[in-house]
Amino acid sequence: MKLRALISLVAALGLATPLAAQKKVERRLALGMEGALRVHNMVGSVIIHGWNKDTVLVRAVLADGDEFHMGGTYTGAKMFVESSNDRNPKATRLEIWVPARVRLWVKTATANIDVTGVSGGLDLYVVSGTIDVRGNPRELNAEAIDGDIHVSGSSPWIRVKSATGAITFRGASADAALSTVSGSIKVEGGLFERAKIETVTGNITFAGQLDRSGAFDFDTHAGTVDIAVPDKTNASFSVVTIAGRIDNRVSRTRALAGRFGRGEELTTETGAGGAKVNVRTFKGPVTIRHSP
Amino acid sequence: MTHDVIRHLLDDYVTGELTEDARAPVAEHIDGCELCSAEVESLKEILARASELPRSIDPPATAWSNIRHAIEHDAEVLRRVPAAKTWWRPFTAAAAVLLVAAVSSSATYLYVTRDPGYHVLAPKIAIRPAAETPASLAAFTVEENNYLRTASILQELLDSQQGELAPETIAQLKASLRTIDEAILEARNALARDPANKILIEMLSASYRQKVDLLRRTTEMTRGS
Amino acid sequence: MTRPALVSDKADVPAEGVEGNGLDSVRRAQAGDVDAFQLVYNEHAGRAYALCLRLVGGDTNDATELLQDVFIRAWRKLDTFRGDSAFSSWLHRLAVNTLLENARTEKRRTARVLPMDDTSRLPGAARASGIELKMDMEKAIASLPKGARLAFVLHDVEGYQHQEIAAQLSVSVGTVKAQLHRARRLLRERLER
Numbered sequence: 001m002k003l004r005a006l007i008s009l010v011a012a013l014g015l016a017t018p019l020a021a022q023k024k025v026e027r028r029l030a031l032g033m034e035g036a037l038r039v040h041n042m043v044g045s046v047i048i049h050g051w052n053k054d055t056v057l058v059r060a061v062l063a064d065g066d067e068f069h070m071g072g073t074y075t076g077a078k079m080f081v082e083s084s085n086d087r088n089p090k091a092t093r094l095e096i097w098v099p100a101r102v103r104l105w106v107k108t109a110t111a112n113i114d115v116t117g118v119s120g121g122l123d124l125y126v127v128s129g130t131i132d133v134r135g136n137p138r139e140l141n142a143e144a145i146d147g148d149i150h151v152s153g154s155s156p157w158i159r160v161k162s163a164t165g166a167i168t169f170r171g172a173s174a175d176a177a178l179s180t181v182s183g184s185i186k187v188e189g190g191l192f193e194r195a196k197i198e199t200v201t202g203n204i205t206f207a208g209q210l211d212r213s214g215a216f217d218f219d220t221h222a223g224t225v226d227i228a229v230p231d232k233t234n235a236s237f238s239v240v241t242i243a244g245r246i247d248n249r250v251s252r253t254r255a256l257a258g259r260f261g262r263g264e265e266l267t268t269e270t271g272a273g274g275a276k277v278n279v280r281t282f283k284g285p286v287t288i289r290h291s292p
Numbered sequence: 293m294t295h296d297v298i299r300h301l302l303d304d305y306v307t308g309e310l311t312e313d314a315r316a317p318v319a320e321h322i323d324g325c326e327l328c329s330a331e332v333e334s335l336k337e338i339l340a341r342a343s344e345l346p347r348s349i350d351p352p353a354t355a356w357s358n359i360r361h362a363i364e365h366d367a368e369v370l371r372r373v374p375a376a377k378t379w380w381r382p383f384t385a386a387a388a389v390l391l392v393a394a395v396s397s398s399a400t401y402l403y404v405t406r407d408p409g410y411h412v413l414a415p416k417i418a419i420r421p422a423a424e425t426p427a428s429l430a431a432f433t434v435e436e437n438n439y440l441r442t443a444s445i446l447q448e449l450l451d452s453q454q455g456e457l458a459p460e461t462i463a464q465l466k467a468s469l470r471t472i473d474e475a476i477l478e479a480r481n482a483l484a485r486d487p488a489n490k491i492l493i494e495m496l497s498a499s500y501r502q503k504v505d506l507l508r509r510t511t512e513m514t515r516g517s
Numbered sequence: 518m519t520r521p522a523l524v525s526d527k528a529d530v531p532a533e534g535v536e537g538n539g540l541d542s543v544r545r546a547q548a549g550d551v552d553a554f555q556l557v558y559n560e561h562a563g564r565a566y567a568l569c570l571r572l573v574g575g576d577t578n579d580a581t582e583l584l585q586d587v588f589i590r591a592w593r594k595l596d597t598f599r600g601d602s603a604f605s606s607w608l609h610r611l612a613v614n615t616l617l618e619n620a621r622t623e624k625r626r627t628a629r630v631l632p633m634d635d636t637s638r639l640p641g642a643a644r645a646s647g648i649e650l651k652m653d654m655e656k657a658i659a660s661l662p663k664g665a666r667l668a669f670v671l672h673d674v675e676g677y678q679h680q681e682i683a684a685q686l687s688v689s690v691g692t693v694k695a696q697l698h699r700a701r702r703l704l705r706e707r708l709e710r
Contacts, residue, residue: 107513110458127513128461143509146464157599163468163506175600181468181506194544194600200468200475200502215541219498221475240491242482259486276541282479282495303698334705341654341708342673348563349570351584352577356558359588364551 021064029056032074033099034120040080042109044091050100050117050135057097063090112147130165148183154190172208184223192216199223203284207291210235212274221282228291234271239279239286241265249289295321299328306335457510465510472503543604547595554595558588561608568609571670572616575659586619587612609675613667613685657707661700668696669704 031037033054039046056077060068065084072078079096083089092111098104101120106113112129115122121139124131131142131149139157142149146164154171158178166183169176172190179185180202187197188207197204198219207228210216212235218225229235229250239246239255242263246255253268266288279286298321304310305318322328457465479496486492539560545553565587570580591611598607658666658674667686671677672693683690 109513125513127457128464143513145510145513146461161505161509164464179502179505181471181502194540198498198502200471200499213540215544219495221478221495221499242479242489242492242495259489280491280495282475282482303694303701334709335701338701338704338708339673342669345567345654345674347567349567351562351566352581355562355566355581355584355588356555358585359558359592360551360555362585362589363554363592 023062023064025058025060025062025068027058027060027068027070029058029070029072029077030054030074031056031072031077031099031102034101034103035074035099036076036103037072037098037105038076038078039094039096039104039106040078040108041092041094041106041111042081042083043089044111045093045129046106046108046111046113047093047095048104048106048113048115048118049095049097050102050115050119051097052100053097054099055097056099059095061093063092066090066092068092136171166202209233210275210277214275216275216277218277218279219281220284223281223284225279225281225284225286227277227279227286227288229270229288230291232271234274235277236269236273236275237266237277237279237288239264239266239288241279241281241283241286243283244281245285247285247287247289249287295325295328298322298325299331302328302331302335306332306339465506468506469503472499472506475499476503539604540600543595543598543600546592547598554592557604561605562588564605565608565612568612568670568675569616571655571658571674572613572667574661574663574666575655583612583616583619587615590615610685613671617686653708654704657704660707661703664692664696665700665703668693669700672697673701 031054035054037056039048054074056070056079058068058070058079060081062068062081063084066089067082067084068079069082070077070079079094081089081092081094098118099120100118102118103121104115104118105123106115107125108129109127110129111126112132113124113126114132115124115137116134118135118137120137122133122137122141124133124140124142126144126147128144128146130147131144133140133142133149133151133153135153137153137155140151140155141159142151142161144162144165147162148165149160149162149167151158151160151167151169152171154173156174158169158173158176160167160169160177161179162183163181164183165180166186167178167180168186169178170187170189172192173195174193176187176192176194177196178187179196179198181200182202183199184203184205185197185199186205187195188205191209191211193211193214194216195206195208195214196217196219197206198217200220201222202220203224203226204218204220205226205228206218209230210233218227237250239248240258240263242258244263246264246266248255248266248268250270251268253266255264255266258264263283268288279288298318301310301314301318302322305315305322310318322332476496476499479492479499483489483492483496539557542553542556542560546557562584566580566584569583569587570577573579573583587608591608594611598604658669661669668682671682671685672679677685679690679693683693686693
């Protein structure tokens with residue numbers, strides 16, 4: 001098949017594939033090691049790597065007709081894609097190298113965001129793309145409407161929200177708040193000092209370590225809550241469910257029937273007590289167990 | 293080193309801030325110099341006295357009541373709406389606002405009546421009378437102005453087919469709102485049977501808060517930057 | 518990951534069994550709970566007042582006003598406390614900032630020099646043992662010129678580093694050291710009388 005015909009066929013199918021007309025752009029800009037950078041890319045992907053230079057390097061793959069813009073000063077820079085057709089923007093692939101300690105702000109609509117090796121501050125917003133973060137930012141705020149969010153690494157301060165997307169977090173944090181409506185939330189790995197995890201119907205799985213002086217809140221309306229703590233954990237648990245069931249596998253304490261014979265309540269301790277764990281569900285079942 | 297140089301280094305010597313290389317000659321000089329060793333002694337004594345000072349001194353008893361008065365009447369307290377960074381919202385006993393929610397198919401309206409004895413939080417938006425006897429006189433704080441405003445913004449957004457959100461996203465969003473509304477309804481019904489249940493009240497308020505947060509986030513996402 | 522020092526200073530941690538975990542009260546206060554803020558006040562006011570008293574130069578009225586300003590500001594800015602330092606450190610920084618800002622806006626707040634024989638203005642100091650010694654020391658600190666007094670109180674009493682103090686006072690490290698040097702010399706003279 002002739003190339004032209006192929007391109008027309010691809011275009012007719014409405015696919016934004018590499019075979020469609022594209023152009024590549026490479027740009028550099030000096031940016032201080034702790035400078036601020038704003039990135040907009042509605043459709044496609046944004047891939048970010050932290051590095052040790054006070055320079056931003058961008059390699060962009062744009063649809064023909066789209067324009068890439070970047071500008072700014074040594075302390076703050078901005079980049080965005082100007083689409084030739086706002087009503088039906090084509091995908092752009094932005095691969096960006098940034099000073100590792102950057103203060104980074106990224107907003108997309110359906111473009112996925114992938115960040116590796118940034119130790120500065122991250123503010124990431126998608127509507128229905130996915131967000132992937134690997135590394136140890138000093139601060140992370142990630143929000144999606146129906147995108148999934150995956151974080152692998154540690155950060156002292158984390159705020160992650162999605163509505164229908166799933167959240168997974170593998171790492172440690174001093175202060176983490178994760179929230180969804182129907183997406184599941186899965187946490188595993190490191191040491192937490194403060195965590196607030198809430199869903200409306202999403203299932204919650206937590207398998208992290210509880211700092212002895214920490215405070216942990218798990219709230220859901222109808223999601224299941226599964227909390228697995230290491231053997232030697234020192235924690236006090238306070239679990240209440242209005243209409244659900246509690247399965248306690250960490251101590252001999254039995255759950256008491258709730259008010260009006262519905263639901264259950266449980267107060268128990270492991271080790272010498274310490275970390276305060278509060279679990280509240282309306283009807284979601286709760287399981288507290290030891291991690292294998 | 294001469295005495296003239298060393299006497300300027302005595303502070304650092306006493307507080308241990310001299311480098312290893314400098315320490316030895318200074319110490320040696322001090323051994324043989326009356327002036328400097330007297331100075332070192334009195335410096336040490338000053339620092340010792342400073343560290344013995346009481347770390348804590350009771351303030352006058354009136355201080356707290358003045359502080360409390362100021363913050364309770366502080367206009368900023370009244371406008372204390374949750375930023376994205378404040379997640380924990382327990383209930384203060386000071387508020388006495390009635391909340392009754394009825395759920396319609398595409399949107400939720402809050403019917404609010406106000407206990408006449410309560411002055412601080414005044415809903416600025418017109419209030420429809422409750423459709424049924426209020427479930428309970430509960431004491432909790434909700435950002436109902438915020439809720440009503442963002443609810444109506446999103447209503448417009450959802451209604452307009454030219455909205456910036458893709459149809460699939462709008463569908464997901466509506467589904468999320470319905471999920472939250474169902475949770476609100478269930479909690480409300482349970483509260484009607486058990487009006488004094490603080491935990492239920494907290495859950496209900498958490499659901500309202502999540503709904504407001506979702507609406508707010510969505511409107512912010514679709515707004516240009 | 519290095520654990521951020523949420524509670525770095527042992528003196529700030531309430532003893533076991535004391536009502537509420539200190540950080541718990543801060544969280545609740547952050548959410549608008551005034552009663553929880555009172556617990557925070559109870560826990561931190563003593564140290565904050567001692568700092569305020571020494572920073573303002575011994576006048577209890579000035580110190581009380583400063584303390585009140587500090588806690589009112591702390592309430593308003595509680596959202597900005599993220600737990601990445603001990604709460605008392607955050608509060609103390611706020612106290613120094615408040616002092617400096619008040620000084621900028623109110624010119625009448627010049628350092629007041631206490632008459633050396635006026636012992637009535639330092640409550641609390643008398644509670645400690647070795648009354649004579651400590652009252653002399655408090656009075657002597659109060660009599661220092663402002664720059665020297667701030668440097669001495671922050672470094673030799675409160676234990677902050679030169680760089681931290683320089684950043685807070687917006688001066689160079691060299692200036693801080695010079696002020697310290699001056700403060701210690703003056704204190705020596707006044708205490709030896």
